[in-house]
Structures are given as structure tokens and as C-alpha cells.
Amino acid sequence: MIDLTSFVIVLLCTYLLNLINYSIFLFGAYLISKLLHFSFVDKSKREINRLPPGPKQWPIVGNLFQLGQLPHRDMASFCEKYGPLVYLRLGNVDAITTNDPEIIREILVQQDDVFASRPRTLAAIHLAYGCGDVALAPLGPKWKRMRRICMEHLLTTKRLESFAKHRADEAQSLVKDIWTKAQKGQIVDLREVLGGFSMNNVTRMLLGKQYFGAESAGPQEAMEFMHVTHELFWLLGVIYLGDYLPFWRWIDPHGCEKKMRDVEKRIDDFHRRIIEEHRKKKGSKNNNNNNIDDDEMDFVDVLLSLPGEDEGDGNGKQHMDDVEIKALIQDMIAAATDTSAVTNEWAMAEVIRHPHVLKKIQEELDIVVGSGRMVTESDLINLKYLRCVVRETFRMHPAGPFLIPHESIRDTKINGYYIPAKTRVFINTHGLGRNTKIWDNIDEFRPERHLPPNGDEKNMILTSSSSSSNRVEISHGPDFKILPFSAGKRKCPGAPLGVKLVLMALARLFHCYDWNPPNGVKHQDIDTNEVYGMTMPKAKPLMAIAKPRLPPHLYQ
Numbered sequence: 001m002i003d004l005t006s007f008v009i010v011l012l013c014t015y016l017l018n019l020i021n022y023s024i025f026l027f028g029a030y031l032i033s034k035l036l037h038f039s040f041v042d043k044s045k046r047e048i049n050r051l052p053p054g055p056k057q058w059p060i061v062g063n064l065f066q067l068g069q070l071p072h073r074d075m076a077s078f079c080e081k082y083g084p085l086v087y088l089r090l091g092n093v094d095a096i097t098t099n100d101p102e103i104i105r106e107i108l109v110q111q112d113d114v115f116a117s118r119p120r121t122l123a124a125i126h127l128a129y130g131c132g133d134v135a136l137a138p139l140g141p142k143w144k145r146m147r148r149i150c151m152e153h154l155l156t157t158k159r160l161e162s163f164a165k166h167r168a169d170e171a172q173s174l175v176k177d178i179w180t181k182a183q184k185g186q187i188v189d190l191r192e193v194l195g196g197f198s199m200n201n202v203t204r205m206l207l208g209k210q211y212f213g214a215e216s217a218g219p220q221e222a223m224e225f226m227h228v229t230h231e232l233f234w235l236l237g238v239i240y241l242g243d244y245l246p247f248w249r250w251i252d253p254h255g256c257e258k259k260m261r262d263v264e265k266r267i268d269d270f271h272r273r274i275i276e277e278h279r280k281k282k283g284s285k286n287n288n289n290n291n292i293d294d295d296e297m298d299f300v301d302v303l304l305s306l307p308g309e310d311e312g313d314g315n316g317k318q319h320m321d322d323v324e325i326k327a328l329i330q331d332m333i334a335a336a337t338d339t340s341a342v343t344n345e346w347a348m349a350e351v352i353r354h355p356h357v358l359k360k361i362q363e364e365l366d367i368v369v370g371s372g373r374m375v376t377e378s379d380l381i382n383l384k385y386l387r388c389v390v391r392e393t394f395r396m397h398p399a400g401p402f403l404i405p406h407e408s409i410r411d412t413k414i415n416g417y418y419i420p421a422k423t424r425v426f427i428n429t430h431g432l433g434r435n436t437k438i439w440d441n442i443d444e445f446r447p448e449r450h451l452p453p454n455g456d457e458k459n460m461i462l463t464s465s466s467s468s469s470n471r472v473e474i475s476h477g478p479d480f481k482i483l484p485f486s487a488g489k490r491k492c493p494g495a496p497l498g499v500k501l502v503l504m505a506l507a508r509l510f511h512c513y514d515w516n517p518p519n520g521v522k523h524q525d526i527d528t529n530e531v532y533g534m535t536m537p538k539a540k541p542l543m544a545i546a547k548p549r550l551p552p553h554l555y556q
């Protein structure tokens with residue numbers, strides 16, 4: 001007989017068992033629904049937000065420590081392994097990289113309005129007046145206005161023409177300087193002379209003075225300028241971990257941010273003095289009722305004379321303010337000098353390594369220019385083989401290995417992959433020039449590969465005039481196989497001047513001199529290792545011996 005207690009216990013147990021079964025059932029159902037959700041709903045969501053492939057990431061640092069001293073080479077090998085578009089997580093920053101012409105076109109042209117911004121890095125904040133310049137400013141009305149000032153007032157064909165005489169003087173000083181060294185049997189440090197040539201051209205145009213050579217501004221000022229610009233270039237090029245790992249800024253073991261603040265102050269003092277000098281000059285000319293002649297105006301004079309603009313807030317300024325002027329000067333110095341000097345050094349290194357290329361360049365120069373005068377700017381368009389040499393130099397040694405990194409302003413898609421807003425974009429121009437899918441024998445320096453498709457090399461050199469059908473363009477073509485000056489909204493506004501500075505220095509040096517490595521060094525032993533930075537110079541300065549090949553009176 002079942003007593004009441006046992007009955008209650010059985011009842012309770014049955015109830016509990018039912019409850020447990022029910023819970024198990026519920027839990028099971030929950031799991032199944034989760035699983036279904038994961039495999040269908042999340043899968044389709046993940047499909048929609050599928051990032052491009054890329055290497056495995058570590059917690060917190062992501063892929064940061066998979067990048068070494070030459071990040072452009074590491075990123076190119078990721079593209080080799082994972083495909084033309086690679087996703088990287090750099091600390092807390094989303095990033096993509098590519099070395100593929102079609103994807104580059106998609107980013108720079110088709111989706112230009114999404115990708116034409118810049119990341120606000122600490123270097124840009126400290127060294128470009130809080131991103132108040134052109135080159136490092138995020139996309140927006142401020143960038144637009146500063147870029148317009150560059151294009152409409154500083155880098156116009158007319159304004160650049162007004163500096164033609166300065167450029168000719170600098171080209172002659174370059175030749176003369178090397179002549180003096182050659183007479184003494186000295187080895188020429190090409191980094192030094194080419195750096196001086198670019199810097200003098202730029203500072204004469206910007207500031208109205210030069211810092212290298214006999215007629216330079218006082219030695220104290222020249223020395224200070226040189227030091228501070230070297231530090232500026234170095235800091236702009238460095239990959240600072242604080243930009244990717246916020247906690248790094250607390251440690252900052254190399255004192256990078258402190259250096260940035262120090263250089264920021266020294267550069268600002270320098271620019272302040274330059275502006276004061278220009279205001280004084282303007283004041284004294286006005287007092288004597290002498291306006292500065294338009295042809296005599298350097299960029300600072302031009303900027304000081306521009307009217308301010310109403311930015312829609314009703315507080316129209318009478319003039320550009322000093323911070324804007326300083327930011328523009330800063331940009332021009334950083335963007336114009338190193339790029340052309342580094343390109344010239346690479347071109348000289350490759351040509352001296354390949355004596356048969358030097359011979360062909362000189363054959364062309366002897367036909368187009370002859371040996372009775374110096375090269376002038378009007379000859380440059382006709383030096384087709386030399387232009388191929390410059391293109392080949394840009395293929396192998398682009399001045400900006402990642403352009404200047406871009407940033408996306410909103411979520412988008414490329415090739416079906418999801419690219420979140422604020423993704424940093426590393427367009428690998430070094431990898432593009434060595435992409436085996438578009439170039440053969442990538443390590444061979446062969447300018448002939450850039451001849452126009454129907455161009456026969458011999459004929460091309462012999463016909464000195466350059467019709468548009470056989471002209472050799474130095475910027476990118478429709479195929480995007482090289483990209484020296486970029487494309488789209490952010491493309492280099494100084495390209496015409498950059499091309500002049502590069503071609504003029506090279507044409508003069510190859511026309512005036514035969515070049516050989518220092519005694520005991522074989523041509524092919526000239527090293528071609530690079531170091532990474534905002535620009536990508538040769539690791540070691542190029543040293544060479546120059547032997548004059550024109551009548552002596554031309555060098556004076």
C-alpha cells in the first residue's frame with residue numbers, strides 16, 4: 001500500500017522529471033535555434049560583412065608585428081599569398097593593402113569619394129599644423145580650400161614659368177659643382193649634390209632664398225634649416241606604434257612624440273621668421289610705393305597677398321592666416337624636395353650600374369641637344385629614351401612606396417568584400433612595379449619596356465621631335481601599371497614641376513659627364529637596397545666618379 005508521503009514524493013519526482021525534461025527540451029531548442037541562427041542568419045550577415053582575406057591576427061596587436069623594417073615588401077608577400085586585396089588589423093585600426101592595377105583604379109578613381117581622406121596620425125597633427133595643410137588633411141572643406149589655393153595660385157603653369165630662370169641657374173650650379181670636384185679627382189656624393197639641387201629649387205620658389213652652395217642664406221640659418229627638415233622627413237616616415245595602440249603613447253620608449261613636439265616648435269619658429277621677413281620686405285616696398293613685381297613673387301609673397309575667404313560663417317578674413325600659410329609652406333617643402341631628390345639618386349644608381357643604358361641616353365642627348373650647348377627645359381619633351389629611364393626608375397623605386405596612406409570615410413565594398421569606414425589604405429606602388437602578373441623580369445632595369453607599343457627604339461631616338469603619338473608620358477597611363485604621382489582627388493598637384501626637376505637634373509648630369517663607380521667597385525656591385533620612410537631612399541648614399549665630356553667653357 002502506498003502511503004501518502006510516498007505518493008507525494010512520486011508526484012514531486014514526476015513533476016521534477018517533467019520539469020527537467022522540459023528544461024532539457026527548452027535548452028535543446030535554444031541551442032538548435034542558436035545553431036540555426038549562427039549558420040543561416042549570422043552566416044548571411046557574415047557573408048554581407050565578409051572582410052578581404054589576410055594573415056591570422058594576434059590578440060590586441062593584430063598583424064602589427066608581422067610587419068618588419070620594409071613593410072612594403074611584407075605587404076607585397078601577403079598579396080602574393082592571400083590575393084590582390086588583403087585585410088590587416090593593425091592594433092585597433094582596420095587596414096587594406098593591394099598591388100593590383102584594377103583594385104587600385106577602383107579605390108582611386110571609381111570610389112574616389114569614399115577613399116580620398118587621410119588618417120589623423122600623430123605626425124600629421126604635430127607636424128602639419130593639426131592636419132591644417134593639404135597633403136595630410138582629411139577630406140573636407142578645409143582640404144578643398146587649401147588644395148585650390150595650391151592649384152590656382154602656386155602651381156599654375158604661369159607661376160612655374162616665372163621660376164624657369166631660377167631652375168636654369170640651379171641646373172648650372174649643379175653641373176659646375178661637379179666640374180670642380182671632377183677637376184680635383186674627387187668622388188661625387190650624388191645624394192648630397194642632388195639633395196642640394198632639389199632643396200635649392202624648392203626654397204628659391206617658396207621662400208626666395210637658397211640654403212646650399214655659394215650664394216646660400218647665412219651658414220647658421222642653412223644648417224638649422226637642414227637639421228630640422230631632416231628630422232621632419234624622418235618623423236613623417238616613421239610608423240609610430242602610438243597611432244595603432246593607444247596605450248603605447250603612455251610608454252613611448254623612443255620619445256617619438258616628444259621629438260614631434262620639439263620639431264613642431266622649431267619648424268614653427270623658422271616659418272614665423274620667414275613670414276616676418278616677407279612682411280617687412282612688403283612693408284618697405286609699399287612705403288617706397290614700389291609694389292613687388294608679380295614675376296619676383298615667391299610663394300610666401302603670393303600667400304601673403306591673397307584675400308581671405310568667407311567660409312560661410314559670416315566671419316570673412318581679410319587675409320589667409322599665418323597658420324594656413326605656414327602649413328602650406330611646410331607641405332611644399334616636405335612634398336617637393338625629397339621625392340625628386342630620391343628619384344634622381346635611384347635613376348643615377350641604376351644607370352651607372354648599367355653602362356649600356358648610359359650609352360643610349362648619351363646617344364639620344366647628342367642627337368637632340370648636341371655637344372655645343374647645355375640641355376634646356378624645352379629639350380626635355382624630346383628626350384624619349386631618358387623619359388623611359390625615369391618611368392623604369394619609378395617602376396622599381398617609386399618615391400612614395402604607399403603613396404600617402406588614404407582612409408575611407410564610410411563603409412563600402414570592393415570585389416564583394418566589406419571595407420569598414422575609417423579603413424587605412426596602403427596602395428603598394430613598390431609591389432605594383434614588381435607584380436609578376438603585369439611585369440616580366442621584375443628585377444631587371446630595362447627602360448625599353450616603356451617604349452610606346454609601336455615605337456621602334458632606334459627610330460625613336462633618331463626622330464628628335466615628339467609627336468603626341470610617340471610621346472613618353474611619365475605619369476600613370478590608363479593601365480595603372482605605374483603610379484608615380486597617384487590618381488584621383490589626391491593626385492600630386494606638383495607633378496609637372498616634379499617631372500621637370502627630375503628630368504633636368506638627369507639630362508644635365510648624363511649630357512655633361514661619363515659616370516663610373518669609385519675605383520675598385522664594379523658597376524654591378526652598386527647596392528640597390530632601400531630604407532622605408534615617407535619616401536624610400538637608397539640605403540647607402542650613391543658615390544661615383546664624373547668625367548667631363550663637353551667643351552670646358554660650357555661648365556662655367
Ligand code: HEM
Nearest residue numbers: 134135335336339340399400403404486490492494497498
Ligand atoms: C618627383 C617628384 C614628386 C613625386 C614622385 C610626387 C609624388 C606624390 C605622391 C605619390 C603623392 C601622394 C598622392 C596620394 O596620396 O594619392 C603626392 C602628393 C602631393 N604632392 Fe607630390 N610628388 C612630387 C613632387 C611634388 C612637388 C614638386 C610638389 C609641390 C611643389 C608636390 C606637392 C604635393 C602635394 C601638396 C601633395 C598632397 C596632395 C593632396 O593630398 O591633396 N609634389 N605627391
